[in-house]
Amino acid sequence: MNAEDFDATGPRGPGQRAGLTRGAVLDAARTVLSEGGAGTLTMRGLARRLEVAPNALYSHVSSRDDLLDALLDDVLGLVGVPSPGLADPLDGIRTIMTSTYSVLIEHAVLVPVFLVRQGARGVNAVRLGVLMDAMLRRAGVEESAVAEARRVLIVHTIGFAAFSTAVDTPVGRSADPPRAFLRSLDWLLTGMTAPRSRR
Incomplete structure (x- = not known):
């Protein structure tokens, strides 16, 4: 004990x-x-x-909701993070998002809970959020838009995982992020970090 x-x-x-x-x-x-x-x-x-x-x-x-939040935060402890010395912040964000997708697929029963609880809370969620915010700032996202950019990336990843786990085929349930997820993630990151004049 x-x-x-x-x-x-x-x-x-x-x-x-x-x-x-x-x-x-x-x-x-x-x-x-x-x-x-x-x-x-x-x-x-x-x-x-x-x-x-x-x-x-x-x-x-303290409650059923607290229990669900604990389960969600516990599984987020499995999400891989980039090395501290990684030069490209966008590569760091890709690392977190693709690892998050894979973890969600491997724990598919929790994906509907992420949707119901609208994300996760707790020490692991906070830790990942702090890392993402720092990398978004380094990538050039304006301070006023950092929190919203993080939420968009999280919603995108959970949504893709929800769609993938709803497809009852070996391909649909693969833990490897599909090409469409990786491509759309790059679209989001490109739009978030584009100069204001190009938006």
């Missing part, structure tokens, strides 16, 4: 008394999603699967 799961210096919550960890809660939630989709994931159902009382879950997540 990790220190974050049990604090011997203070009172234990119901989840800690039950021997439950946040990792175990997320693992069980992922299993439920893979078996039946987001509509089947409830706090009571998850508690039954873990053989604990429902209030034991609230030591680790």
Whole structure:
């Protein structure tokens, strides 16, 4: 058990008394999603699967939405990021976006959750957002447009992943970004970084 799961210096919550960890809660939630989709994931159902009382879950997540956000942010920890010394910021953005696409395809059951929750929240989402914003600035995107440019890129990537996972063929479900995604990503980046006179 990790220190974050049990604090011997203070009172234990119901989840800690039950021997439950946040990792175990997320693992069980992922299993439920893979078996039946987001509509089947409830706090009571998850508690039954873990053989604990429902209030034991609230030591680790505050609500179902918090649980979904934790699942989304957890999978974003798998997204690859460019090396710190990468010279071309557009290559860095491509790295993050193509890796995000591949991660979403590999965890297709979470794609509808990304749509419902309109993205992700949490430390990994913030970390990726900070990196993207810095690279967009380096690429010449005006400060007033950086946040909007980031959102457009994220929506584009999630949307492409949603379309791809809806196609029930080996090609459609390939984790490798399709040519159309890569080409449209370049179109977006070209438009975002074009001089104002050319827009």
